[in-house]
Amino acid sequence: MELRDYIRVLRNGWLIILILVVIGVGAAALFSALKAPTYTADSKVFVNTQVGGNAADLVQGQNYSQDRITSYAGLVQTPAVLQPVIVGLHLNETPSSLAHQITASAPTNTTLLQIEATDQDAKMAADLANATAESLATVVTSLETTDADQNVSPVKLSRVQDAVVPLKPSSPNIPLNILLGLLVGLALGVAVAVLRETLDMRVRNEHDIEQISTAPIVGGITFDPKASARPLIVADDPFSNRSEAFRTLRTNLQFLNIGDDLEAASSADGETGKVKGRSFVITSSLAQEGKSTTTANLGLALASTSSNILVVDADLRRPKLASYLGLEGAVGLTDVLLGRVDLADVVQRWGKTNLYVLPAGSVPPNPSELLGSKRMSKLIEMLEEQFDYVLYDAPPLLPVTDAAVLSKNTTGSLVIVAAGRTHKAQLKSAIGAIEQVGSRVGGIVMTMVPTKGPDAYAYGRYGYGYYGEDQRNERKGRKRAGRSKKPEPASSAGGA
Structure with missing residues (x-):
């Protein structure tokens, strides 16, 4: 990381x-x-070895005291030292239990011994420290006295600091x-x-996508909780952040380089010299990732550039495009492929724009076979000759093979990825399904991108959310007009 x-x-x-x-x-x-608060009191004892008066004897005594002081510190928690303390202070406990309250330490290179005692009673802590120091001095004197010393111990422990009653608890x-x-x-x-x-195995940002695919990320569409109520945001609110994201996607798509496939799609016709259009299959890993709304809004954004745009509802299982655009979709692509109707009879123009729509038509029993048929291949070639851009709203890749089969004959595929919903394994499998049929992913579009948080920052460069003063004023005027007059039905969406 x-x-x-x-x-x-x-x-x-x-x-x-x-x-x-x-x-x-x-x-x-x-x-x-x-x-419960506990108090700590400490007393200090000086260890002195009684030797001769010359310098050599003093050094020898000092070294002797330093060597023995660690042993004296170990004696503090023994019954020999603690039992007299218990008797003297009239305590109702054993030496082993009292040993947990008494500690002794000797600073390095000194002959000072520090005895600490803890208790929930401040005065008792001080009494324990003083009594232990006194008992230790007695025990050491007894242990260091030999017959050769004529009952005089060469080691003497002197208490140089008495424990005082602590005013604040130590714990x-x-x-x-x-x-x-x-x-x-x-x-x-x-x-x-x-x-x-x-x-977390979900795709949340472009870094997660880059670990799975080398396909370029051509757009990031912000999350809109009201997307189901207003799917055609480019038409309903053209100056919103979300609409600007679709226009940015349009620009990126126009400059998208698909390599050899793009060269073939852009080659000139030998007879007419007309440059063929580009066709894209728009699909996703699973349903509910925003592919149909992306297809519709991208078509509207492309149509605003005076290009002839055709959106084809190639989801022959659960068609939605016609309902989003407010068109009649009972007859469409299925009927054309089956030879029931002519193409010109079912292609509908959306209002007065340059956007044309080919609905899905009736739901067939064999969608994959229809989309992979030679008749479909010829239809794709014919549509590329008649339109600048053809967008196919295809079913998701993982449940069915329709989109992968359809992508073989188009310029490329745009894979929709819902941020925070699509799993990495699902995206990897979807891209693999396209590559297995010899096609390639032209670009990836992230939808439902959060507007706040760390993952939202990465998509700031897509440029949505910036518009001029004139556009702001126009937007305000549209809102005021909307308050004063009830909007008319979107009848223009159903033009023939």
């Missing part, structure tokens, strides 16, 4: 991270509130606990966010 991927993960998972941080801080605060350390809770919550939140991103 690159740095931008980690930034995107953090932005996508900020809510999870925040929740876990709050939980961590809350748990630390609750623990600190419920934990719980509320600021430290809260900081630890915050760090733990933050670490868990980031781990969960990264794991969630790793396990």
Whole structure:
């Protein structure tokens, strides 16, 4: 993962991270509130070895004390030291249980011994530290005394600092606990966010597509929750961000290089010299990814450039294009392929535009055979001679083979990918289905692109959302007119 991927993960998972941080801080605060406060008191003991007065003896005594002080620290938690403490303070516990409250340490290169005692009572903590220091001095004196010393120990422990009653508890350390809770919550939140991103197999941005296919990404259509209510956004609201995205897709499609297939599609006819048009199959991995609305709006955007555009509803299983455009679709492509009607009798012009529509017609029992027939191949060639662009709204690739069969005879295929819905494996299989029949993916169009969040930023370069002052004023005028006058029915969409 690159740095931008980690930034995107953090932005996508900020809510999870925040929740876990709050939980961590809350748990630390609750623990600190419920934990009984404990106090720590410490006393210091100086270890002195009684030797002769010359310098060599003093050095030898100092070294002896440093060597023995670690052993003295280990004696602190033994019953020999703690039992007198229990008796002296009238405690109702055993030396082993009291040992958990007493610790001893010796700073390096010193002969000082620090004894710490903890207890829920501040005064008791101080009494334990002082009593333990006193008991340790007695035990060490007894252990270091030999008959040769004539009952005089060469080692003497002197208490140089008495433990005082602490004014503040040493535990719980509320600021430290809260900081630890915050760090733990933050670490868990980031781990969960990264794991969630790793396990997420959905296509969310162009980086995910680039890992699957080398086909260019020619457009990004923003998500519109009202898309089902107004599928023809280019006609209904031409100055919206979504409409601008379709116009950008139109521009990118016009400059799209399909390689050898493009050369063949653009070759001049030997008799007339007319340049053949370009035909594209618009499909997707699965249904409900926006291929039909993309076909209709892209056709409208292309028609605004004075080109002759034909959109063909090649989804002979679940046709939608005619209903989106407000046209009669009972007779269409199926009837032409079966020889029931002539092409000129079923192609309909959409209003006064240069957009023409060939509906699907009746649903046949064998759609794949019809779309892969020689009659369909000849129809594709004929349409390319008559129109500048021909767009085929085809069924999704994974459930059926219609789109893959149809793509063999066209300029290329445009695969629609719904951001956040299409899985990577589904897109890979869909592209593989096109390549298996000897065709190629001309471009990929992302739909349902979020308007906010890290994945929305990547599509800012597609250019939607920018229009001039005159267009803004015209848009405002359209809105005011819409408030004052009830809009007329879209009868122009059903022109012959």
